[in-house]
Amino acid sequence: MKNISKFDYCYGCSVCASACPKKAISMHIDSEGFYKPIVDDSICVNCGICLNVCAFISLEVIQDKDFPIRNYAVWSKDEDIRNKCTSGGVGFEVGRFLLNKGYNAIVCKYNSETQHAEHYLAKTEKELIASIGSKYIQSDAIHGFKQIKKGEKFFITGSPCQIDSIRRWVRIRKMDDDVVLLDFFCHGVPSNLMWQQYLRELEDRIGIVDDIVWRDKETGWHDSWVMKVKDRYSSWFTKGDLFYKMFLGDRCLGRQCYHNCKYKYKSSAADIRIGDLWGRKxxxxxxxxxxxxxFTERGLNLLKEMHPILHIEDSTLEIVAESQMKKCAHKPISYKYTMNSLKKGIPLKKILQKASYIELVEQIPNKLIYYITRLPSKTLEVLGLKEKPQK
Structure with missing residues (x-):
């Protein structure tokens, strides 16, 4: 079959399903909690479009290798926007600016009814507001991406793998000049099984979970990793929030995040990449x-055009990406146990406790090296771990 059905897993970006002219592809959450395309072979005509737009099966990222990338520290001059957004408010400001220039926006929001992040079409600033803030779960993107039509202009945001596939799709449709693509420094996507378990445990404590906020600057930007339900619940990563301990500990990411991510550091198919500018400066x-x-002339020109509403400082990639991931996430030795436990609905606290014990096996060699190198020189010589000085 000339379609994507032969792959056991992928990025789950949904572009193949959105691009299929026969609607033969649908997206389903697999047994490990990640989106996967399912092909109806009775409808498929083997046109190969799904393979042509799939970033997962390609070795290359669609990127302008000749363009010298430019790096900046940026924030919105609108203090209200800057305060409401995850970091500096640039993503929202770009969307608002382009809406006023006649673009449509395909962006992501959290849907409290379905308990999923989802891409949707925004045509007004009011509709765009729902996209403010980070959503650290995989998005249901098929409906939103299906709104991309020839003859109109679009601002599209997404994870780096989604944007690479979108770039392929719009290029096939000769729409490259009609889109602005924005991605972000991506840590990876955690299993939906973990997110649903987290919600079940939270609902047992506070009842219906709605109006959830994933990041909040109540205690400052540097301590903004918080899971918050308006007026009812707040839980910070720095105080042991279970979602962030699972997610940022890389304990239940998709297999593609460990082995097949091509988009770390300065690798991107987008016009613009944004992220928190953590670091010393x-x-x-x-x-x-x-x-x-x-990453492109279009992205650079857009940023320059927005100078009246953005504070922009020249920077370097080393500063901009100082605390961002430079390579794929490390798959912990506890991964198999964690995924099996999530499938069984075991409480997250118990999973974390046992996973931490399992992970000690990985930590032993590094801890031994750490302590051995701090032994006195004479002791190291006796143990044969250091050569005696020659007389």
Missing amino acids: YSSDEKGVNGVVC
Whole structure:
């Protein structure tokens, strides 16, 4: 079959399903909690479009290798926007700016009814507001991406793998000049099984979970990793929030995040990449700063055009991406146990406790090296771990 059905797993970006002219592909959450395309072979005509738009099966990222990427520290001059957004407010400001220039926006929001992140079409600033803030779960993108039509202009945001597939699709449709693509520095996507388990445990404590906020600057930008339900619940990563301990500990990411991510650091198919500009230079800033990387002339010109509404400082990639991941996430030795436990609905606290014990096996060699290298020189010589000085 000339379609994507032969792959056991992929990025789950949904572009193949959105691009299929026969609607033969649908997206389903697999046994490990990640989106996967399912092909109806009775409808499929083997046109191969799904393979042509799939970033997962390609070795290359669609990127302008000749363009010298430009790096900036940026934040919105609108203090209200900067305060409401995850970091500096650049993503929202780009969307608002382009809406006013006649673009449509395909962006992501969290749907409390379905308990999923989802891409949707925004045509007004009011509709765009729902996209404010980070959503650290895989998005249901098929409906949103299906709104991309020839003859109209679009601003599209997504994870780096989604944007690489979108770039392939719009290029096939000769729409490259009609889109602005924005991605972000991506940590990876955790299993939906973990998110659903987290919600079940939270609902047992506070009842219906709605109006959820994933990041909040109540205690400052640098301590903004929080799971918050308006007026009822707040749980910070720094105080042991179970979702963030699972997610940021890389304990239940998709297999593609460990082995097949091509998009770390300065690799992107987007016009613009944004992220939190963590690091030493802005360590005292608690309002939020975006690191911005322009990968195309279109992205650079757009940023320059927005100078009246954005504070823009020249920077370097080393500063902009100082605390961002440079390579794929490390798959912990506890991964298999964690995934099996999530399938059984075991409480997250118990999973974390046992996973931590399992992971000690990985930590032993590094801890031994750490302590051995701090032994006195004479002791190291006796143990044969250091050569005696020659007389």
